[in-house]
Amino acid sequence: xxxxxxxxxxxxxxxxxxxxxxxxxxxxxxxxxxxxxxxxxxxxxxxxxxxxxxxxxxxxxxxxxxxxxxxxxxxxxxxxxxxxxxxxxxxxxxxxxxxxxxxxxxxxxxxxxxxxxxxxxxxxxxxxxxxxxxxxxxxxxxxxxxxxxxxxxxxxxxxxxxxxxxxxxxxxxxxxxxxxxxxxxxxxxxxxxxxxxxxxxxxxxxxxxxxxxxxxxxxxxxxxxxxxxxxxxxxxxxxxxxxxxxxxxxxxxxxxxxxxxxxxxxxxxxxxxxxxxxxxxxxxxxxxxxxxxxxxxxxxxxxxxxxxxxxxxxxxxxxxxxxxxxxxxxxxxxxxxxxxxxxxxxxxxxxxxxx
Amino acid sequence: xxxxxxxxxxxxxxxxxxxxxxxxxxxxxxxxxxxxxxxxxxxxxxxxxxxxxxxxxxxxxxxxxxxxxxxxxxxxxxxxxxxxxxxxxxxxxxxxxxxxxxxxxxxxxxxxxxxxxxxxxxxxxxxxxxxxxxxxxxxxxxxxxxxxxxxxxxxxxxxxxxxxxxxxxxxxxxxxxxxxxxxxxxxxxxxxxxxxxxxxxxxxxxxxxxxxxxxxxxxxxxxxxxxxxxxxxxxxxxxxxxxxxxxxxxxxxxxxxxxxxxxxxxxxxxxxxxxxxxxxxxxxxxxxxxxx
Numbered sequence: 001x002x003x004x005x006x007x008x009x010x011x012x013x014x015x016x017x018x019x020x021x022x023x024x025x026x027x028x029x030x031x032x033x034x035x036x037x038x039x040x041x042x043x044x045x046x047x048x049x050x051x052x053x054x055x056x057x058x059x060x061x062x063x064x065x066x067x068x069x070x071x072x073x074x075x076x077x078x079x080x081x082x083x084x085x086x087x088x089x090x091x092x093x094x095x096x097x098x099x100x101x102x103x104x105x106x107x108x109x110x111x112x113x114x115x116x117x118x119x120x121x122x123x124x125x126x127x128x129x130x131x132x133x134x135x136x137x138x139x140x141x142x143x144x145x146x147x148x149x150x151x152x153x154x155x156x157x158x159x160x161x162x163x164x165x166x167x168x169x170x171x172x173x174x175x176x177x178x179x180x181x182x183x184x185x186x187x188x189x190x191x192x193x194x195x196x197x198x199x200x201x202x203x204x205x206x207x208x209x210x211x212x213x214x215x216x217x218x219x220x221x222x223x224x225x226x227x228x229x230x231x232x233x234x235x236x237x238x239x240x241x242x243x244x245x246x247x248x249x250x251x252x253x254x255x256x257x258x259x260x261x262x263x264x265x266x267x268x269x270x271x272x273x274x275x276x277x278x279x280x281x282x283x284x285x286x287x288x289x290x291x292x293x294x295x296x297x298x299x300x301x302x303x304x305x306x307x308x309x310x311x312x313x314x315x316x317x318x319x320x321x322x323x324x325x326x327x328x329x330x331x332x333x334x335x336x337x338x339x340x341x342x343x344x345x346x347x348x349x350x351x352x353x354x355x
Numbered sequence: 356x357x358x359x360x361x362x363x364x365x366x367x368x369x370x371x372x373x374x375x376x377x378x379x380x381x382x383x384x385x386x387x388x389x390x391x392x393x394x395x396x397x398x399x400x401x402x403x404x405x406x407x408x409x410x411x412x413x414x415x416x417x418x419x420x421x422x423x424x425x426x427x428x429x430x431x432x433x434x435x436x437x438x439x440x441x442x443x444x445x446x447x448x449x450x451x452x453x454x455x456x457x458x459x460x461x462x463x464x465x466x467x468x469x470x471x472x473x474x475x476x477x478x479x480x481x482x483x484x485x486x487x488x489x490x491x492x493x494x495x496x497x498x499x500x501x502x503x504x505x506x507x508x509x510x511x512x513x514x515x516x517x518x519x520x521x522x523x524x525x526x527x528x529x530x531x532x533x534x535x536x537x538x539x540x541x542x543x544x545x546x547x548x549x550x551x552x553x554x555x556x557x558x559x560x561x562x563x564x565x566x567x568x569x570x571x572x573x574x575x576x577x578x579x580x581x582x583x584x585x586x587x588x589x590x591x592x593x594x595x596x597x598x599x600x601x602x603x604x605x606x607x608x609x610x611x612x613x614x615x616x617x618x619x620x621x622x623x624x625x626x627x628x629x630x631x632x633x634x635x636x637x638x639x640x641x642x643x644x645x646x647x
Contacts, residue, residue: 081452083459128634134593135392136634138455139585146582147627154620265578269463276456309467309574316464323457324443327450 043189047182055181057294062188063250064290068275069195070242073202075272076281078235079215080130084141085271087148088118088240090263092247097165097257098158100175107176111248118244121148122236130232133218145263152259164258167251176252184253191249192287195242200283202238211235215281266312273319279329288331359493364615365608370500372607373507374562376600378580379587380514381558387594388531388551390451391441394458396559396584397577398465403429403560404572405473408480411567418482418564419502425560433556436461437549445548462581469574478572485568503565510561511600514554518596527551531594579623586630592640601641605629 047055067085075081095117096110105113125140152159159165171179178184202208213221214228222228251257261267270293278289296318297311304310322329378400385391403425410416410424440461444454487498518524530537530547538544570576587606591598609629610622633640 075452079452081455083455124631128631132634132638135451135455136589136638138452139392139582139589140630140634143582143586143627143630146579147623150620150623154618266463269459272456272459307471309470312467313464313471316460316462316467319460319463320440320457323449323453323460324440324447327447327453 040193044186047185052181055185057298059181059184059188060294060297061287061290062185062192063246063253064270064274064293065192065287066188066195066246067243067271068278068289069192069199069286070239070246071271071275072239072280072282072286073199073242074232074235074239075275076279076285077199077203077208077211077215078232078239079211079281080232080236081138081272082141082239083138083265083268083272084125084143084145085239085243086263086265086267087141087145088121088243089247089250089267090145090148090152090259091118091121092244093251093257093262094152094159094247095244096248097167097251101165101167106174107248107252108174111176111245114248115241115244118240119237122240123233126233126236130229130236142265142268145265145268149259149263152263159259162259164256164261167255167257169255176249177255187249188253191246195246196283196287198238198242199286202235203283207231207234212281269315269319273315273322276319276327277322277329279331282329282331284334285329285331288334289329292330360615361612363494364611366494366496367500368608368611369604370496370504370607371611372604373504373600374565374603375583375587375607376603377507377510377562377565378559379584379591379599379603380511380596381555381562382581382584383588383591383594383596383599384527384558385548385552385555386588388527389441389548390454391552392455392458392585393552393555394455394581395436395462395465395577396555397580397582398462398469399429399432399556399559399577400563400566400580401572401574401577402465402469403563404567404576405469405478407564407567408478408572411480411482418480418567419506421564422506422561425563426557429560430553430557433553434549436556437552441548441552442545462577466574466577473574475574480567480572482568497569499565499568503568506565507562507600510558511596514558515596523550583626586626588640589630589638590633590640592642595640595642598640598642 046058050058067089071082071085092111092114095114096107099105099110099113100107121144125137125144129137129140153161155161169177171177173183176187178187202211210221210226210231213224213226214231218228247262250262254261274289274293275286276289277292278287279285296314300311300314304314378396381399382393382396385393406425406428407416407418407421410421411418440457441454444457449457482499484498484502489496489498489501516524518528526537526542527547527550529540530542530544530551534544537547583606587602588599589602590605591600591602606626606629609625613619613622613625
């Protein structure tokens with residue numbers, strides 16, 4: 001009897017904790033302003049004391065954080081695995097670049113245009129597949145990426161085919177370019193923070209709970225009046241929109257795009273890999289995952305940069321091992337560590353409100 | 356554009372489609388029986404092309420003679436992969452997306468392994484009959500395509516005989532239909548899964564020697580084959596062997612006709628359109644029974 005009670009209490013404890021997080025996240029006012037402020041200050045001042053050769057890696061971390069956080073909206077919260085996010089990335093990169101080169105339109109506006117163009121692209125695969133269950137969505141994302149890649153190669157007149165497009169480097173903020181990696185640092189930091197912020201707002205909104213309900217138990221969610229098709233579609237559209245914006249920024253950062261670079265299965269898998277390593281369906285997982293991913297990439301390139309396909313063999317193994325050993329990602333470990341460290345403190349602070 | 360050109364394209368497409376069908380059968384079996392979408396399927400086709408090539412290059416082995424070598428070899432490789440990865444996926448009770456991701460990881464590993472081992476250069480296997488053709492009126496039938504088609508028909512019939520006439524094959528189908536009932540009848544589902552995956556990989560490898568006779572060999576050949584095989588499987592209905600073969604013929608024909616009428620690059624757009632239409636109007640495919 002006693003054991004049952006404790007079990008019940010345990011269950012409730014979890015619910016209460018979850019509700020707690022919900023209320024906690026409801027209003028911006030409840031954010032621990034000092035902590036977040038210090039964190040942002042630290043990030044903002046980082047390029048000043050970090051050697052410039054490292055800044056590039058940190059930029060890559062932010063870049064993959066943004067991409068996998070965008071991917072996380074549909075694949076993590078929505079539970080619909082995508083292995084074709086490079087399709088949306090390519091739509092963003094090519095739209096802003098072509099508008100810029102042919103009409104002189106600044107990429108600031110071009111990236112919004114690209115993001116809006118990614119929406120019908122996403123709808124095209126979301127509409128037929130969200131009515132079904134099973135592996136259909138992931139296959140459709142893959143097929144879409146392949147179709148877009150082949151179209152980009154085929155439409156040589158507009159996209160220059162597999163030769164690719166070289167963008168002029170002006171180093172001007174008006175065309176989303178900076179003279180140094182440090183400039184891009186702030187741009188990519190902003191992008192990563194915005195995408196994480198969107199992910200966080202989505203996760204703790206009413207809609208975010210619908211996503212989770214659909215992911216965990218679609219029939220139950222449907223019985224309670226949540227329309228799975230509609231909410232999966234919303235998650236996909238948000239995800240595609242953000243990914244396309246990252247694509248436009250990438251084009252101005254790398255100054256060169258070609259179908260194999262921006263619309264390849266390799267890129268799609270890298271995005272997914274970073275998301276999985278960190279933890280699917282968590283707000284900060286993409287950041288942790290991107291960090292591990294970029295570091296492993298750097299180590300891999302140093303160790304076997306000369307070996308053809310060496311780094312990708314590493315990715316493949318990393319993916320299999322991650323799924324077999326820790327499918328929930330590493331962010332849980334970090335959270336546990338953080339909680340263990342901050343427990344004594346929070347106990348003291350909340351001691352007077354506990355009965 | 357003349358009529359006989361279109362007929363020619365249809366014939367070519369049908370002959371090519373036989374091989375696609377064979378590859379898709381190897382994919383549809385594990386998909387239907389154990390709910391494993393083998394994402395690395397095309398990679399096994401690609402990998403099996405290399406031993407075929409090296410046997411030909413070293414000893415002048417005709418690719419057709421490699422068929423009985425690569426099928427058992429890759430059957431064993433499939434069983435190895437089953438024990439290394441798939442069985443563990445079932446043990447940790449991985450969700451369907453996680454299973455797919457693990458297999459995607461395997462796919463990436465395998466084609467980069469091929470790149471590392473054999474380089475990115477294209478290998479060309481010049482079979483003795485590679486350039487010969489038979490003319491029937493204005494229609495020209497290329498001998499390697501004809502041999503591939505006949506080979507695919509024979510292998511498909513063998514698979515169907517195995518599934519419907521042998522005890523193991525029937526047990527496999529029973530496991531696919533109702534796992535619990537099969538267990539109660541004394542069937543070991545793990546053994547069935549092992550055989551099923553080995554068979555799938557073996558069939559993928561069985562298609563490779565035929566493909567070698569008319570296609571170049573390169574490490575990234577697998578990905579588009581995997582995608583095409585998935586479209587075919589959905590077209591034919593998950594887990595259906597005749598459906599997969601028929602779907603292969605349809606897709607082969609589409610690819611060939613679109614390549615003739617428009618350009619080869621747009622063939623993929625057509626295949627994708629077929630995929631979307633099937634999902635919209637007939638998601639169970641031609642012969643779909645088990646939709647999960």
